Amino acid sequence: MKHNGRIAYQTIVEAKHGDPDAIQEILRHYERYILHYCRRTVYDENNIPHTVIDEEYRKQIESAYLEAVLLHYDIHRLPPGEVLELD
Secondary structure: OEEOOEEOHHHHHHHHOOOHHHHHHHHHHOHHHHHHHHEEEEEOOOOOEEEEEOHHHHHHHHHHHHHHHHHHOOOOOOOOOOOOOOO
16 A cells, blocks of 8 residues: 555555554554664673664654554645545
8 A cells, every 4th residue: 555655645544543454554664764763782791782672662663653643644634746546
């Protein structure tokens, strides 16, 4: 359902109506970005650095994205240049 590198309008509408597949698609769309900002460097007992994902921080960022989409996105205002795809 992606359109020009963006999340399709219909996917956002479905997510706002509680469709779990649409919500997962939104999270997958932003996954690389989220993982980039959740990386942490930890050091083992030999002082060797390892990169790990901070899962708590990841959940916080995912929650912020979902809050923005589900609570703040106005589905009655179609983005410029976007056309509604009707099945």
